[in-house]
Amino acid sequence: MPQSISDLWxxxxxxxxxxxxxxxxIARAAQAARDGVRILPLVGAPILPMPEHVRRSVAEAIDRPxxxxxxxxxxxxxxxxxxxxxEHGLRVDPERRLLINHGAMQSLSIVxxxxxxxxxxxxxxxxxxxxxGAIRESGAVPAxxxxxxxxxxxxxxxxxxxxxxxxxxxxxxxxxxxPTGYLPDAATxxxxxxxxxxxxxxxxxxxxWQHFTYDGRGYQPMEAFADRWPHIVTITSLSKYYALASxxxxxxxxxxxxxxxxxxxxxxxxxxxxxxxxxAAIATLxxxxxxxxxxxxxxxxxxxxxxxxxxxxxxxxxxxxSAGAFLLVNCSRLGDTPxxxxxxxxxxxxxxxxxxxxxxxxxxxxxxxxxxxxLLHELLGGLERACxxx
Numbered sequence: 001m002p003q004s005i006s007d008l009w010x011x012x013x014x015x016x017x018x019x020x021x022x023x024x025x026i027a028r029a030a031q032a033a034r035d036g037v038r039i040l041p042l043v044g045a046p047i048l049p050m051p052e053h054v055r056r057s058v059a060e061a062i063d064r065p066x067x068x069x070x071x072x073x074x075x076x077x078x079x080x081x082x083x084x085x086x087e088h089g090l091r092v093d094p095e096r097r098l099l100i101n102h103g104a105m106q107s108l109s110i111v112x113x114x115x116x117x118x119x120x121x122x123x124x125x126x127x128x129x130x131x132x133g134a135i136r137e138s139g140a141v142p143a144x145x146x147x148x149x150x151x152x153x154x155x156x157x158x159x160x161x162x163x164x165x166x167x168x169x170x171x172x173x174x175x176x177x178x179p180t181g182y183l184p185d186a187a188t189x190x191x192x193x194x195x196x197x198x199x200x201x202x203x204x205x206x207x208x209w210q211h212f213t214y215d216g217r218g219y220q221p222m223e224a225f226a227d228r229w230p231h232i233v234t235i236t237s238l239s240k241y242y243a244l245a246s247x248x249x250x251x252x253x254x255x256x257x258x259x260x261x262x263x264x265x266x267x268x269x270x271x272x273x274x275x276x277x278x279x280a281a282i283a284t285l286x287x288x289x290x291x292x293x294x295x296x297x298x299x300x301x302x303x304x305x306x307x308x309x310x311x312x313x314x315x316x317x318x319x320x321x322s323a324g325a326f327l328l329v330n331c332s333r334l335g336d337t338p339x340x341x342x343x344x345x346x347x348x349x350x351x352x353x354x355x356x357x358x359x360x361x362x363x364x365x366x367x368x369x370x371x372x373x374x375l376l377h378e379l380l381g382g383l384e385r386a387c388x389x390x
Contacts, residue, residue, distance in 0.1 A: 017137070020130045021357025028342065029351035040349045040378055044325035044368035046295040048243040054283040061279035070267050071259070072100025072251070073278045079285040080251055088221050096256040100273045100281075101266060103250040104208045104237035109134045110269060111233055111252060112172075114261050115202055116140040120169040122204075125155045127328060127360030129178045129206060143168070144359055149328070152319050153180035157191050164195075170202040171195070175222060176209045179358045179366040180328050181303075181321020183213060186220045190228070197229040204233045208250075211241035213323045214300040223253055230255055240325075241292060242284045247277040299325060299369075302376060306369040309380035314387035325370040328355060332363035334390050341365065344390060348382030 029039045077094035084090040118139030126144045135142045145159040176183045196203045205222040213219050234253040239245035311317045316330045335341040338354045355364030
Protein backbone atom coordinates (compact mmCIF):
# COMPACT_ATOMS: atom_id res chain seq x y z
CA MET A 1 0.00 0.00 0.00
CA PRO A 2 1.57 3.34 -1.01
CA GLN A 3 2.51 5.79 1.71
CA SER A 4 0.22 8.75 2.18
CA ILE A 5 1.69 12.23 1.95
CA SER A 6 1.17 12.68 5.70
CA ASP A 7 3.44 9.68 6.37
CA LEU A 8 6.39 11.28 4.59
CA TRP A 9 7.06 13.93 7.24
CA UNK A 10 7.52 13.49 10.96
CA UNK A 11 9.02 15.32 13.89
CA UNK A 12 12.72 14.65 14.48
CA UNK A 13 13.64 12.66 17.57
CA UNK A 14 15.41 15.70 19.04
CA UNK A 15 12.04 17.45 19.42
CA UNK A 16 10.71 14.77 21.76
CA UNK A 17 11.35 16.60 25.01
CA UNK A 18 9.59 15.35 28.15
CA UNK A 19 7.18 17.71 29.91
CA UNK A 20 8.76 19.83 32.64
CA UNK A 21 8.11 18.45 36.12
CA UNK A 22 6.23 21.51 37.34
CA UNK A 23 3.90 21.38 34.34
CA UNK A 24 3.28 17.69 35.01
CA UNK A 25 2.22 18.66 38.51
CA ILE A 26 -0.21 21.23 37.13
CA ALA A 27 -1.68 18.64 34.75
CA ARG A 28 -2.17 16.05 37.52
CA ALA A 29 -3.75 18.67 39.77
CA ALA A 30 -6.09 19.74 36.97
CA GLN A 31 -7.21 16.15 36.47
CA ALA A 32 -7.83 15.75 40.21
CA ALA A 33 -9.89 18.94 40.17
CA ARG A 34 -11.98 17.60 37.27
CA ASP A 35 -12.57 14.51 39.41
CA GLY A 36 -14.03 16.71 42.12
CA VAL A 37 -11.05 17.29 44.43
CA ARG A 38 -10.52 20.81 45.77
CA ILE A 39 -6.86 21.56 45.05
CA LEU A 40 -5.17 23.91 47.52
CA PRO A 41 -3.82 27.01 45.69
CA LEU A 42 -0.33 26.70 47.18
CA VAL A 43 2.43 29.02 45.92
CA GLY A 44 6.13 29.53 46.42
CA ALA A 45 6.95 33.11 45.38
CA PRO A 46 4.55 35.82 46.58
CA ILE A 47 1.68 36.78 44.30
CA LEU A 48 0.99 40.44 45.04
CA PRO A 49 -1.18 43.15 43.51
CA MET A 50 0.96 45.63 41.62
CA PRO A 51 1.24 48.94 43.54
CA GLU A 52 0.21 52.22 41.96
CA HIS A 53 3.71 53.35 40.96
CA VAL A 54 4.23 50.15 38.93
CA ARG A 55 0.78 50.36 37.34
CA ARG A 56 1.34 54.00 36.38
CA SER A 57 4.69 53.26 34.75
CA VAL A 58 3.24 50.34 32.81
CA ALA A 59 0.30 52.42 31.58
CA GLU A 60 2.68 55.07 30.30
CA ALA A 61 4.90 52.45 28.60
CA ILE A 62 1.98 51.07 26.60
CA ASP A 63 1.90 54.28 24.54
CA ARG A 64 5.65 54.49 23.94
CA PRO A 65 7.48 52.92 20.99
CA UNK A 66 9.64 49.92 21.78
CA UNK A 67 13.33 50.72 21.06
CA UNK A 68 14.01 46.99 20.57
CA UNK A 69 17.32 46.97 22.40
CA UNK A 70 18.31 43.31 22.49
CA UNK A 71 20.43 43.77 25.61
CA UNK A 72 17.52 45.39 27.42
CA UNK A 73 16.47 48.94 28.23
CA UNK A 74 19.50 50.94 29.43
CA UNK A 75 17.48 52.18 32.41
CA UNK A 76 16.77 48.63 33.56
CA UNK A 77 20.34 47.47 33.11
CA UNK A 78 21.52 50.51 35.07
CA UNK A 79 19.04 49.79 37.88
CA UNK A 80 20.23 46.17 38.11
CA UNK A 81 23.90 47.21 38.14
CA UNK A 82 23.19 49.74 40.89
CA UNK A 83 21.41 47.12 42.96
CA UNK A 84 24.24 44.61 42.57
CA UNK A 85 26.70 47.27 43.72
CA UNK A 86 24.55 48.43 46.63
CA GLU A 87 23.57 45.01 47.98
CA HIS A 88 26.66 42.94 47.19
CA GLY A 89 29.49 45.32 46.32
CA LEU A 90 29.66 43.94 42.76
CA ARG A 91 30.90 46.12 39.91
CA VAL A 92 29.02 45.05 36.80
CA ASP A 93 29.23 47.16 33.65
CA PRO A 94 25.58 47.46 32.51
CA GLU A 95 26.64 48.08 28.90
CA ARG A 96 28.94 45.08 28.52
CA ARG A 97 27.92 42.47 31.07
CA LEU A 98 24.12 42.39 31.33
CA LEU A 99 21.39 40.94 29.12
CA ILE A 100 17.65 41.22 29.90
CA ASN A 101 15.25 38.53 28.71
CA HIS A 102 12.01 36.70 29.47
CA GLY A 103 12.98 35.09 32.77
CA ALA A 104 15.40 32.56 34.19
CA MET A 105 14.15 29.63 32.08
CA GLN A 106 14.88 31.47 28.85
CA SER A 107 18.20 32.64 30.28
CA LEU A 108 19.14 29.06 31.05
CA SER A 109 18.14 27.89 27.58
CA ILE A 110 20.07 30.49 25.61
CA VAL A 111 23.12 30.27 27.88
CA UNK A 112 23.43 26.49 27.57
CA UNK A 113 22.86 26.55 23.80
CA UNK A 114 25.52 29.25 23.48
CA UNK A 115 28.31 27.92 25.72
CA UNK A 116 27.92 24.15 25.23
CA UNK A 117 28.54 22.05 22.15
CA UNK A 118 26.83 18.73 21.39
CA UNK A 119 28.44 15.90 23.31
CA UNK A 120 30.05 18.11 25.95
CA UNK A 121 29.21 17.44 29.59
CA UNK A 122 27.85 19.70 32.31
CA UNK A 123 28.10 18.71 35.98
CA UNK A 124 24.95 19.31 38.04
CA UNK A 125 24.65 18.80 41.81
CA UNK A 126 21.26 17.30 42.64
CA UNK A 127 18.45 17.52 43.66
CA UNK A 128 18.06 20.58 41.47
CA UNK A 129 15.71 22.71 39.42
CA UNK A 130 14.34 21.61 36.02
CA UNK A 131 17.57 21.83 34.04
CA UNK A 132 17.16 18.60 32.05
CA GLY A 133 15.31 19.93 29.02
CA ALA A 134 17.58 22.93 28.50
CA ILE A 135 20.67 20.71 28.72
CA ARG A 136 19.18 18.29 26.19
CA GLU A 137 18.29 21.13 23.81
CA SER A 138 21.92 22.26 23.85
CA GLY A 139 23.01 18.77 22.80
CA ALA A 140 25.13 18.46 25.94
CA VAL A 141 25.07 15.60 28.43
CA PRO A 142 24.31 16.10 32.14
CA ALA A 143 26.48 14.47 34.79
CA UNK A 144 24.39 14.45 37.98
CA UNK A 145 26.10 14.38 41.36
CA UNK A 146 23.65 13.57 44.18
CA UNK A 147 23.68 15.35 47.52
CA UNK A 148 22.65 13.52 50.69
CA UNK A 149 19.74 14.42 52.93
CA UNK A 150 21.73 13.13 55.93
CA UNK A 151 24.30 15.86 55.19
CA UNK A 152 21.74 18.65 54.84
CA UNK A 153 21.68 18.40 51.03
CA UNK A 154 25.11 20.06 50.88
CA UNK A 155 26.99 19.92 47.59
CA UNK A 156 29.26 16.89 47.37
CA UNK A 157 32.46 18.68 46.40
CA UNK A 158 34.50 15.50 46.09
CA UNK A 159 31.74 14.00 43.94
CA UNK A 160 31.73 17.06 41.67
CA UNK A 161 35.45 16.75 41.05
CA UNK A 162 35.23 13.00 40.52
CA UNK A 163 32.58 13.55 37.82
CA UNK A 164 34.92 15.63 35.64
CA UNK A 165 36.00 14.01 32.38
CA UNK A 166 37.85 15.32 29.32
CA UNK A 167 34.44 16.26 27.86
CA UNK A 168 33.34 18.34 30.86
CA UNK A 169 32.69 21.96 29.96
CA UNK A 170 30.70 23.51 32.82
CA UNK A 171 29.23 23.24 36.31
CA UNK A 172 25.56 24.21 36.65
CA UNK A 173 24.00 24.83 40.05
CA UNK A 174 21.28 26.61 42.04
CA UNK A 175 22.30 29.15 44.69
CA UNK A 176 20.14 28.90 46.82
CA UNK A 177 19.12 25.41 45.82
CA UNK A 178 15.67 24.67 44.52
CA PRO A 179 14.12 22.31 45.75
CA THR A 180 16.05 21.66 48.98
CA GLY A 181 16.48 25.21 50.27
CA TYR A 182 20.18 24.53 50.81
CA LEU A 183 22.17 27.78 50.92
CA PRO A 184 25.84 27.18 50.12
CA ASP A 185 28.24 29.28 52.17
CA ALA A 186 31.16 31.29 50.83
CA ALA A 187 33.64 28.49 51.46
CA THR A 188 31.57 26.01 49.43
CA UNK A 189 31.05 28.41 46.54
CA UNK A 190 34.74 29.28 46.59
CA UNK A 191 35.59 25.59 46.43
CA UNK A 192 33.34 25.18 43.36
CA UNK A 193 35.04 28.15 41.68
CA UNK A 194 38.50 26.79 42.51
CA UNK A 195 37.50 23.41 41.09
CA UNK A 196 36.33 25.12 37.91
CA UNK A 197 39.58 27.07 37.67
CA UNK A 198 41.69 23.93 38.05
CA UNK A 199 39.88 22.22 35.20
CA UNK A 200 39.06 25.21 32.98
CA UNK A 201 35.27 24.99 33.44
CA UNK A 202 32.53 27.58 33.16
CA UNK A 203 30.38 28.06 36.28
CA UNK A 204 26.67 28.72 35.64
CA UNK A 205 24.65 29.70 38.70
CA UNK A 206 20.86 30.15 38.93
CA UNK A 207 20.37 32.66 41.76
CA UNK A 208 16.67 33.41 41.41
CA TRP A 209 15.85 32.89 45.12
CA GLN A 210 18.65 35.04 46.52
CA HIS A 211 16.44 37.28 48.69
CA PHE A 212 14.76 34.43 50.57
CA THR A 213 17.27 33.56 53.29
CA TYR A 214 16.63 32.75 56.96
CA ASP A 215 18.16 32.46 60.43
CA GLY A 216 20.52 35.35 59.77
CA ARG A 217 22.19 33.48 56.91
CA GLY A 218 23.40 35.61 54.01
CA TYR A 219 23.30 34.80 50.32
CA GLN A 220 26.68 34.93 48.62
CA PRO A 221 26.63 35.69 44.88
CA MET A 222 28.83 33.50 42.73
CA GLU A 223 29.92 36.64 40.87
CA ALA A 224 31.76 37.71 44.04
CA PHE A 225 34.42 35.12 43.14
CA ALA A 226 35.08 36.49 39.66
CA ASP A 227 38.46 37.83 40.77
CA ARG A 228 39.55 34.22 41.36
CA TRP A 229 38.03 32.83 38.14
CA PRO A 230 36.20 35.16 35.73
CA HIS A 231 34.37 32.47 33.76
CA ILE A 232 31.10 32.76 35.69
CA VAL A 233 27.54 33.20 34.39
CA THR A 234 24.74 34.21 36.75
CA ILE A 235 21.07 33.73 35.89
CA THR A 236 18.42 35.61 37.86
CA SER A 237 14.64 35.82 37.73
CA LEU A 238 12.64 38.87 38.77
CA SER A 239 9.60 36.65 39.42
CA LYS A 240 10.44 35.80 43.04
CA TYR A 241 11.16 38.64 45.47
CA TYR A 242 10.08 41.26 42.93
CA ALA A 243 6.72 39.49 42.37
CA LEU A 244 6.93 39.93 38.58
CA ALA A 245 6.04 36.35 37.62
CA SER A 246 3.27 37.51 35.28
CA UNK A 247 5.70 39.78 33.40
CA UNK A 248 8.41 37.18 32.63
CA UNK A 249 11.57 39.23 33.13
CA UNK A 250 15.03 38.04 34.13
CA UNK A 251 18.66 38.83 33.43
CA UNK A 252 22.08 37.33 32.84
CA UNK A 253 25.41 38.54 34.21
CA UNK A 254 28.39 37.19 32.26
CA UNK A 255 31.77 38.15 30.83
CA UNK A 256 31.52 40.53 27.83
CA UNK A 257 32.42 37.87 25.25
CA UNK A 258 29.59 35.63 26.44
CA UNK A 259 27.11 38.52 26.56
CA UNK A 260 28.06 39.41 22.98
CA UNK A 261 27.32 35.85 21.86
CA UNK A 262 24.09 35.69 23.88
CA UNK A 263 22.92 38.97 22.33
CA UNK A 264 23.30 37.55 18.83
CA UNK A 265 21.40 34.40 19.75
CA UNK A 266 18.66 36.39 21.49
CA UNK A 267 18.26 38.60 18.40
CA UNK A 268 17.30 35.52 16.40
CA UNK A 269 15.21 33.99 19.17
CA UNK A 270 13.04 36.90 20.34
CA UNK A 271 14.67 40.18 19.15
CA UNK A 272 14.31 41.65 22.63
CA UNK A 273 12.31 41.59 25.85
CA UNK A 274 9.11 43.66 25.64
CA UNK A 275 9.30 47.28 26.76
CA UNK A 276 6.16 47.04 28.93
CA UNK A 277 7.56 44.16 31.00
CA UNK A 278 10.90 45.90 31.34
CA UNK A 279 9.19 49.10 32.45
CA ALA A 280 7.39 47.17 35.19
CA ALA A 281 10.78 45.86 36.31
CA ILE A 282 12.33 49.35 36.32
CA ALA A 283 9.51 50.72 38.48
CA THR A 284 9.81 47.78 40.87
CA LEU A 285 13.58 48.04 41.26
CA UNK A 286 13.71 51.82 41.62
CA UNK A 287 10.48 52.47 43.56
CA UNK A 288 9.34 51.83 47.14
CA UNK A 289 9.77 48.26 48.38
CA UNK A 290 7.64 48.13 51.48
CA UNK A 291 5.06 45.99 49.64
CA UNK A 292 7.78 43.48 48.76
CA UNK A 293 9.60 43.46 52.08
CA UNK A 294 6.38 42.97 54.01
CA UNK A 295 5.67 39.76 52.10
CA UNK A 296 9.27 38.55 52.40
CA UNK A 297 9.26 39.10 56.18
CA UNK A 298 6.62 36.37 56.64
CA UNK A 299 8.57 33.54 55.00
CA UNK A 300 10.73 32.35 57.89
CA UNK A 301 7.68 31.90 60.12
CA UNK A 302 5.92 30.05 57.29
CA UNK A 303 8.93 27.78 56.86
CA UNK A 304 8.93 26.94 60.56
CA UNK A 305 5.18 26.32 60.57
CA UNK A 306 5.43 23.85 57.71
CA UNK A 307 8.58 22.08 58.91
CA UNK A 308 7.12 21.56 62.38
CA UNK A 309 3.75 20.60 60.90
CA UNK A 310 5.27 17.94 58.66
CA UNK A 311 6.63 16.17 61.73
CA UNK A 312 3.37 16.60 63.66
CA UNK A 313 1.53 15.04 60.72
CA UNK A 314 3.59 11.88 61.08
CA UNK A 315 6.25 12.26 58.40
CA UNK A 316 10.03 12.25 58.96
CA UNK A 317 11.59 15.57 59.93
CA UNK A 318 12.76 17.36 56.76
CA UNK A 319 15.99 19.27 56.43
CA UNK A 320 14.97 22.78 57.50
CA UNK A 321 15.67 25.06 54.52
CA SER A 322 18.03 27.99 54.94
CA ALA A 323 16.58 29.69 51.87
CA GLY A 324 13.88 29.60 49.23
CA ALA A 325 10.16 28.88 49.58
CA PHE A 326 10.20 25.09 49.39
CA LEU A 327 11.50 21.94 51.03
CA LEU A 328 11.89 18.27 50.16
CA VAL A 329 9.76 15.98 52.31
CA ASN A 330 10.13 12.21 52.68
CA CYS A 331 6.65 10.83 51.98
CA SER A 332 7.57 7.14 51.74
CA ARG A 333 4.99 6.47 54.47
CA LEU A 334 2.26 7.41 51.97
CA GLY A 335 3.08 4.88 49.26
CA ASP A 336 5.57 2.50 47.74
CA THR A 337 5.87 4.35 44.43
CA PRO A 338 5.87 8.00 43.33
CA UNK A 339 2.41 7.45 41.79
CA UNK A 340 1.01 6.10 45.06
CA UNK A 341 2.49 9.00 47.03
CA UNK A 342 1.14 11.47 44.51
CA UNK A 343 -2.33 9.91 44.66
CA UNK A 344 -2.40 10.02 48.47
CA UNK A 345 -1.50 13.72 48.44
CA UNK A 346 -3.82 14.70 45.59
CA UNK A 347 -6.72 13.02 47.42
CA UNK A 348 -6.13 15.68 50.09
CA UNK A 349 -5.91 18.49 47.53
CA UNK A 350 -2.11 18.73 47.79
CA UNK A 351 -0.30 19.07 44.46
CA UNK A 352 3.47 18.59 44.70
CA UNK A 353 6.43 18.12 42.40
CA UNK A 354 7.75 14.58 42.58
CA UNK A 355 11.29 14.27 43.89
CA UNK A 356 12.37 12.31 40.83
CA UNK A 357 11.31 15.18 38.58
CA UNK A 358 13.99 17.28 40.32
CA UNK A 359 16.63 14.54 40.29
CA UNK A 360 15.91 13.81 43.95
CA UNK A 361 14.75 10.65 45.73
CA UNK A 362 11.54 9.09 44.41
CA UNK A 363 10.33 8.87 48.01
CA UNK A 364 10.29 12.66 48.36
CA UNK A 365 8.15 15.53 47.12
CA UNK A 366 8.68 19.27 46.98
CA UNK A 367 6.31 21.30 49.13
CA UNK A 368 6.05 25.08 48.80
CA UNK A 369 5.20 27.39 51.71
CA UNK A 370 4.63 30.86 50.26
CA UNK A 371 0.84 30.83 50.71
CA UNK A 372 -1.17 32.55 53.42
CA UNK A 373 -1.03 30.91 56.84
CA UNK A 374 -4.60 29.57 56.69
CA LEU A 375 -3.74 27.67 53.50
CA LEU A 376 -0.60 26.27 55.10
CA HIS A 377 -2.73 24.96 57.99
CA GLU A 378 -4.96 23.29 55.40
CA LEU A 379 -1.85 21.78 53.81
CA LEU A 380 -0.70 20.37 57.14
CA GLY A 381 -4.16 19.04 57.91
CA GLY A 382 -4.16 17.26 54.58
CA LEU A 383 -0.75 15.71 55.32
CA GLU A 384 -2.03 14.47 58.66
CA ARG A 385 -5.12 12.89 57.06
CA ALA A 386 -2.98 11.29 54.35
CA CYS A 387 -0.77 9.70 57.01
CA UNK A 388 -3.77 8.55 59.04
CA UNK A 389 -5.46 6.97 56.02
CA UNK A 390 -2.39 5.10 54.87
